[in-house]
Amino acid sequence: MTISVLEALEQHRYVYFGFESHPTDKDPWQATPIMAYSDNLVSWEVITRLKQLEGLRDGFLIKIEDRYYIIGTGAFYVTTDFYNFEKLDYLKDDKNYKNVWAPEIFKDTNGKYHIVYCAGDAEAGILNDYIADFDPQTNKITSEGQAITFVDGAIDNSYRIDPDICLIDGVYYLTIGGNYIFSSNNYLGPYQKFPVNFAPTPQKYSNHSSGIAGWVEGPNMFVDGNSVRLFADQTEGNGLVFRSSTIDDMFNWADTEKTRATFKMRHGSIFVNDKITAQVPAEFNHAPKFNPQITIQGIHTTKPVPLTCFLKSSFQVQYENNQTNQLQFVAYNDGSPSFALIANESTIEFNNDLYIIKNIEQDRTGTSLYTVTAMQYVNSEIGRVFQKNVRSGTLTYSIDEVLDFFLNDEAANPFGFSYHVFGDFSKQQIENLGGCSGKDMISKIVSTWPGTIIKPSGKRVDVYSSDQFLRNYQRRIVYQHDSTNMKLIEDSTTIVNQITCVGGSYSTDDSTGGESVSGSADSSTTITDGEEQVESGQDNTADFQADAKKYLGVPYVWGGHNKANPFAGMDCSGYVSQVYHDFGIEIPAYTIAMENNFREIPRSEIKPGDVGFYGPHGGTHHICLILDKNTQIYEPEPGQSCKTATIDSFPPDWYGRNDEMQAKISTKKIESVPTESIKTVETYNGGSYTPETTTQQTQYYFQPFTLTDEHSVEEWGLHPASSTLQDDRFKDANAMREYARTQLVLEPSVSIEIVLNTNEMPIPGEQVYLTIPEVDDRTLLGETDTQHAYNTKVTLVGYTWYPYNPSQGTDNIYQNLPATLLHSQTSLTKLEQLANAMFDRIPQVFYGQHDPSANQAVKNGAIWVKPIVDQTTSSNNADKDLTIGGET
Numbered sequence: 001m002t003i004s005v006l007e008a009l010e011q012h013r014y015v016y017f018g019f020e021s022h023p024t025d026k027d028p029w030q031a032t033p034i035m036a037y038s039d040n041l042v043s044w045e046v047i048t049r050l051k052q053l054e055g056l057r058d059g060f061l062i063k064i065e066d067r068y069y070i071i072g073t074g075a076f077y078v079t080t081d082f083y084n085f086e087k088l089d090y091l092k093d094d095k096n097y098k099n100v101w102a103p104e105i106f107k108d109t110n111g112k113y114h115i116v117y118c119a120g121d122a123e124a125g126i127l128n129d130y131i132a133d134f135d136p137q138t139n140k141i142t143s144e145g146q147a148i149t150f151v152d153g154a155i156d157n158s159y160r161i162d163p164d165i166c167l168i169d170g171v172y173y174l175t176i177g178g179n180y181i182f183s184s185n186n187y188l189g190p191y192q193k194f195p196v197n198f199a200p201t202p203q204k205y206s207n208h209s210s211g212i213a214g215w216v217e218g219p220n221m222f223v224d225g226n227s228v229r230l231f232a233d234q235t236e237g238n239g240l241v242f243r244s245s246t247i248d249d250m251f252n253w254a255d256t257e258k259t260r261a262t263f264k265m266r267h268g269s270i271f272v273n274d275k276i277t278a279q280v281p282a283e284f285n286h287a288p289k290f291n292p293q294i295t296i297q298g299i300h301t302t303k304p305v306p307l308t309c310f311l312k313s314s315f316q317v318q319y320e321n322n323q324t325n326q327l328q329f330v331a332y333n334d335g336s337p338s339f340a341l342i343a344n345e346s347t348i349e350f351n352n353d354l355y356i357i358k359n360i361e362q363d364r365t366g367t368s369l370y371t372v373t374a375m376q377y378v379n380s381e382i383g384r385v386f387q388k389n390v391r392s393g394t395l396t397y398s399i400d401e402v403l404d405f406f407l408n409d410e411a412a413n414p415f416g417f418s419y420h421v422f423g424d425f426s427k428q429q430i431e432n433l434g435g436c437s438g439k440d441m442i443s444k445i446v447s448t449w450p451g452t453i454i455k456p457s458g459k460r461v462d463v464y465s466s467d468q469f470l471r472n473y474q475r476r477i478v479y480q481h482d483s484t485n486m487k488l489i490e491d492s493t494t495i496v497n498q499i500t501c502v503g504g505s506y507s508t509d510d511s512t513g514g515e516s517v518s519g520s521a522d523s524s525t526t527i528t529d530g531e532e533q534v535e536s537g538q539d540n541t542a543d544f545q546a547d548a549k550k551y552l553g554v555p556y557v558w559g560g561h562n563k564a565n566p567f568a569g570m571d572c573s574g575y576v577s578q579v580y581h582d583f584g585i586e587i588p589a590y591t592i593a594m595e596n597n598f599r600e601i602p603r604s605e606i607k608p609g610d611v612g613f614y615g616p617h618g619g620t621h622h623i624c625l626i627l628d629k630n631t632q633i634y635e636p637e638p639g640q641s642c643k644t645a646t647i648d649s650f651p652p653d654w655y656g657r658n659d660e661m662q663a664k665i666s667t668k669k670i671e672s673v674p675t676e677s678i679k680t681v682e683t684y685n686g687g688s689y690t691p692e693t694t695t696q697q698t699q700y701y702f703q704p705f706t707l708t709d710e711h712s713v714e715e716w717g718l719h720p721a722s723s724t725l726q727d728d729r730f731k732d733a734n735a736m737r738e739y740a741r742t743q744l745v746l747e748p749s750v751s752i753e754i755v756l757n758t759n760e761m762p763i764p765g766e767q768v769y770l771t772i773p774e775v776d777d778r779t780l781l782g783e784t785d786t787q788h789a790y791n792t793k794v795t796l797v798g799y800t801w802y803p804y805n806p807s808q809g810t811d812n813i814y815q816n817l818p819a820t821l822l823h824s825q826t827s828l829t830k831l832e833q834l835a836n837a838m839f840d841r842i843p844q845v846f847y848g849q850h851d852p853s854a855n856q857a858v859k860n861g862a863i864w865v866k867p868i869v870d871q872t873t874s875s876n877n878a879d880k881d882l883t884i885g886g887e888t
Contacts (some may be wrong), residue, residue: 005035005082008047012037013276016044017061017070018240018268031057033072035082036261040279041229041242041270044261052085053077058162058218060104060269064113064136071103071115078139088139091117091132098122102162102218102267105134108187109170115141116148116163116187118176125207129163129176131188148174149189151416151459154182159204162267166221168228168247170400171420177217178202178210179232179243183420183460185400185408192418195352195457197252197288198243203235216241218267223247225278233267240265244280248422248468252288287473290761290803294350298341304349309339310372312804317350318553319764320798320813321453322446323546325376326567327355330369348374351761351803354458356380359565373567378417378456385438387412394431396728399445399452399463405433406441407461413438416459423465425449426739429726447542447722450496450743455764469765470795476769477754483809485755490646492630492748493545495719497712501740502704503730539666539722541608548579548625548633553800554642556635561589572623575635575642576611579625583664591620598656609661612652624652629717630748702733712746749815752794756809762799770794770814 009015016038019031033053036044050056059072070077076088091100103117113134120127131146148163161177165187174182174191178200182191203215218233228250231242240259245252259265295304314330327350333339348355355374363369387406403419406412417438428448436444442461446452451466477483557569566578577589587597591613598611606612606626614622624634626647633644712719725743730736752770770792794814802808852864 003037003047005047008035008037009271009273011276012039013273013278014038014041015047015061015271015273016240016265016268017059017271018266019055019057019059019072020049020263021266029055029057031055031266033057033059033070034263036265039276042257042260044259044265046262048082050082058102058267060220061271062105062269063271067136069105069136071105073101073103076103076141089141091115091141091144099127101127104164104220104269106165106167106187109167114165114187116165116174118161118163122161123207125159125204127160129160129174146188148191150182151190151192151418154190154192158200159202159206161203162218164219164221166223166228168223168250169422173221173250175219175221175230177219179216179219179230181221181230184418185404185420190416190418192416192458192460195251213237220269222270222272224272224280225274227280229270231270235266238264240268249471287475287763287766288761291351292803294348296338296341297347297349298343299345299347301341304347305337305341307338307348308336309334309342311369313802313808315802315804317799317801317803319762319801320549320552321455321764323550324553324798325379325456327372327374328567329372330363331360331372332369342370342372347377352457353377359567361562361565361568371568373565376456377459378461381415382417382438382442382456382461384415385413385417385441387434387436387438387441390432390434392432394429394726395433396427396429397433398427399425399449402430402433402441402445403461403463406438417461418459419461419463421463423468425452425465426727427729429728443543443546450745453765464765471763471766473763473766475766476771477756478771482758483754483756485809487753490748490750491644492716492719493628494745494749495712495716495747496721496743496745497716497719498706498708499721499740499743500704500706500724501736502724502726503701503733503736504728505698505700507698541665542722544579544583544608544665545627547582548627549644551575551578551642552633552644552798554635556638556640556642558638570635570642572635576623576625580658580661583661585658585660585664587658591615591623592618594623595620595656598658601655601657603655605657606647606655607657607662607665609665610655610657612647613654613656614652616653620653624650626655701731702736705733705737707737707740707744709744709746712744716746716748751797752814753811754814755811759802759806759808759810761803762796762801762810762812764796764799766796767793768796768814 003011005015014037016036018034020034022030022032024030033050033056035047035050037047038044053059053070054075056070056072056075056077059070062069066080068079068082070079070085074090076090077085078088079085091103097119099122100117100119101122103115105113105115107113113136115132115134116129117132118127118129129148130144131148132144133142133146134140135142158180159177164175166173166175167187170185172184172187172191173194174184174189176182179198180200180202181194181196183194184191201212201215202210203212203217204210214234214237216232216234220231222229222231226247228245228247229242230245230253231240233239234241238258241256242259243253243256245254294307296307297304310329310331314328316328317326318328319325327348331339331342342357342360344357344360346357348357354377356377357372357374358380359371359373361371363371385406387409388411389409391405399421400419403421407417407419430444430448433444442454445463446454453464453466453469455462455464455469551566551570554567554575555569556571557574558571559574560569560571561574561577562568563578563581566574570578571589573591573594574589576594577587580587588594594611595613595617598613601610606629608626608628610626612624612626612632613620614624622634624632627633627644630646630648631644632647632650632652633642635642708718721743725740727736727739730739754770796812797815798813800811802810
C-alpha cells in the first residue's frame with residue numbers, strides 16, 4: 001500500500017529524510033533523496049524518492065509553523081505538500097572554502113533559528129564548524145561564518161565534519177563525525193567534551209585515516225520522549241546505526257543498533273511525531289562501566305602518559321556529596337616516565353574525570369614510597385575563579401544566572417570552567433552577588449538552594465536537584481550475600497524545623513495634591529521617637545560544619561597534625577587543631593596543652609565549634625569536635641578514619657568552649673535601636689491651599705510569618721533555618737506556606753555504611769534496594785515471632801573505592817532521603833539486631849597449625865582447616881606478592 005509523505009508524517013512515529021547513494025566512476029557523489037517511515041527505529045519502509053531535489057545529499061528536515069524546510073549539501077528547499085518545492089537561497093560561496101557540507105537547522109533558547117555547517121578543505125583535513133542565522137519569516141540566511149569555538153584541548157585534531165546541534169534542557173549538544181559529543185551553554189561555544197561511555201569512531205584525524213573499522217559520520221541527535229537518540233552513518237558498513245540514552249543520564253548510552261530497510265540508509269535526519277506511540281522498548285539505564293586506563297600529565301608537558309608507578313592495593317577514591325572527591329595512592333619509582341611527573345599540580349585522568357595532585361608525602365620510614373593525594377579538578381581549582389564585579393542589592397536569581405555571572409565572564413573565569421544544571425530550581429533572592437571566588441559561588445548555591453548537589457565532571461560544574469541526581473539501575477544489596485559488614489549512622493546536623501517566610505512586596509504612593517492661590521509659604525516638621533528590633537551579623541554555622549566534615553574519611557595517624565597536608569592523616573587533637581587553623585585560630589595539637597584554650601561549659605549549652613574532652617582536667621587523652629548539640633566528629637583510633645557519631649553514643653567527660661571560635665561562627669544578634677519618624681507639612685498664609693504630602697511605603701501582600709513544625713521540635717529540639725526564606729513570587733500566604741514546608745528537614749538523616757564483598761564501582765546518587773533476608777530461627781532475637789526480611793531503598797551519598805584491588809570491598813555510605821523509615825531508635829536497633837543475627841549464623845572458619853579453641857572463644861560448628869606442610873620445602877624463599885602499576 002502506498003502512502004503519501006504527509007500521511008506518513010501524521011500516522012507514524014518516525015520519518016527519515018536522507019539519501020540513497022548511486023556512485024559511478026564519473027560521479028562518485030551521485031544520489032537520490034529518499035524518505036522512509038518507522039515506528040520502532042529499526043525497520044523502515046520507503047515512502048518516496050524525491051528526484052526533483054536534484055541529488056541532494058545529507059538532507060535535514062524540520063517543520064516550522066506549517067512549512068517543511070529541507071536543507072542539505074548544496075541546496076535549500078521549502079514545501080507544504082512534498083510535491084511542490086520552492087528553492088531558497090543557499091549558503092553563499094566563499095572562495096576560502098573548497099567545501100561547504102552538511103548544513104542543519106536548529107532553534108536556540110530564544111526561539112530563533114540558525115544553520116550549523118562545516119566548511120574548509122576536506123581533502124587537506126581542514127574543516128571548521130560555523131553558524132549562520134535563518135529567518136523563516138523572510139526565508140533569508142544572514143550572518144554566515146560565525147565560528148564555533150571550543151575549550152582549549154577539547155577538540156584536538158578531530159575531523160570536524162557533519163556538525164549537528166541538539167538543544168536539551170537549555171544545553172546545546174554539538175556532535176561531529178565520529179560521534180564526538182560536546183556541550184555548551186551557548187550555541188557558539190566554547191564547547192567542551194561531554195563524557196560518555198563509548199569511544200568515538202572517526203574516519204580521519206586531520207587528513208590521516210584513523211584506520212578504525214566501522215567509522216561513522218553524519219550524526220543526528222534528537223529527543224524522543226524521555227530518551228535521546230544518536231543516529232550516525234556507518235558509511236562502509238550498515239549505513240545508519242544508532243545509540244540510545246535517557247535525558248536524565250546522557251553519560252551512559254546503550255550499544256549500537258542497526259537500521260534495516262530495502263535500501264542502505266545514509267546520512268540524514270529523523271523527524272519525530274510525539275502524538276504517535278513508539279514501539280521501542282523503554283530505555284534501561286545500564287550502570288556505567290569502570291575505565292581502568294589512567295594517565296598523568298605534568299604542568300609543563302603537552303601530552304599525558306600512562307600512570308604505572310603506583311601500588312595497586314593502595315589506590316583509593318574517596319567521595320562524599322558536596323564534600324570530598326579525591327584520589328590517594330602510594331607511588332614508587334618504577335623507571336617509567338610517569339614517576340617523573342609525580343609532582344604537585346600535575347593532572348591525572350582517571351575513569352573519565354580529572355584530578356590535580358595537591359600533596360605528596362614521603363614515607364616516614366625512609367623508603368622511596370610517596371603518598372599522593374589528588375583532588376577533583378573543579379573542587380581543587382574553582383577557587384581561582386574570581387568575580388570582581390558586584391551586583392548590589394537583594395535581587396532574584398536562578399541558579400543558571402548565578403553560574404553565568406561567574407563562569408561566562410572571561411575576566412572572572414579565564415580557566416575554561418563551564419557548567420550544566422540538571423533539574424528545576426525556583427528563583428531565590430541573593431544579596432550583593434559577586435566580589436568573591438568560585439568556591440564562594442558554590443557555597444552560595446548550596447546554601448541558597450537546599451538539597452542541591454554539586455558533582456563536577458572534568459572542568460564542568462554539574463549542579464543537580466536532589467531528584468535529578470538519583471540513578472536507578474535496578475540493583476540490590478542482599479546482606480550476607482553482598483556484604484557482611486554494616487553499621488548505621490544518625491546525623492541531625494541537617495534538621496530544619498523552623499523557617500521565617502517573607503513573600504512579595506509592592507510600593508504604595510499615598511501622595512495628596514491641592515490647589516492654591518497666591519500667598520506666603522511656611523512649613524512645620526514633626527519628629528516622633530520610637531524603637532525597633534534590628535538583626536545584625538551573620539551565622540556561619542553551615543560553613544563551620546562543612547569545613548569540619550570535609551575531613552571525613554581522612555585516616556587516623558598517631559601524632560599527625562601537618563597543617564600543610566591534613567589529608568595524609570591526623571590524630572584526634574591534630575584534627576581539632578586543623579579545623580581551628582582553618583578559621584585562623586592556632587591552638588596546640590595535644591589534648592592536655594589544648595585544655596588552656598577552652599573554658600568548661602555544661603552539656604546543655606554546647607554549640608557547633610565547642611569540643612568534648614575525655615579524661616580529667618590535666619589528664620585528658622582524647623578530644624572530639626561538636627557539630628551540633630547531638631553530633632560529634634572526631635578521629636577515632638589507628639586503623640580507622642575521621643567520622644561522626646551521636647554524642648550520647650560516646651559521651652565526653654567534660655565540654656569546652658573557645659570564645660574566639662564562637663565569635664567567628666556566629667556574630668548574629670538582635671537588638672533594639674531608636675528610630676525617628678519625620679513628617680514635614682507645608683502651610684501657606686494669605687491664600688487658600690490644600691497642602692500636598694508625599695508618602696511612599698513598602699507593603700507586603702501578606703504578613704511575614706514563621707513556620708514551625710511542632711512535632712519535629714518536640715522530638716528533636718528547635719533547629720531554625722540559618723536565613724530567612726524570602727521569595728517575591730508569592731502573593732498568597734497559603735501558597736508560600738506550602739512551599740516553605742518543602743524546605744523543612746524534620747528528622748535526622750540516617751546513613752547506612754556497607755562494605756561490599758567486591759570492589760564494584762560505586763555510582764553517586766544510585767538508589768539500590770537493601771535486603772536483609774528472613775531469619776527463620778525464632779530464638780535468634782529472643783522473640784516469639786519470626787523476624788521477616790527487611791527491605792528499603794537507599795541512596796549512595798559517599799564511598800571509599802579501591803578500583804585496582806579486588807580483595808578490598810567498596811565501602812559505601814547510603815542514605816534515605818528523607819530517612820523517615822529508620823529514624824526511630826527502635827527501628828535502628830531492630831535492623832542492627834537482624835544484621836547481627838544473620839552474621840552470627842555464618843560459621844567461623846580458622847586456618848592454621850594450632851587449635852584455635854586453645855586461646856579464643858569458638859562457637860559450635862566452627863571449622864578448623866589445618867594445612868599439610870611439606871617439610872622438604874625451605875621457608876626462606878617465601879613468595880611476596882606485590883601487585884603494582886598497570887599489571888594485573
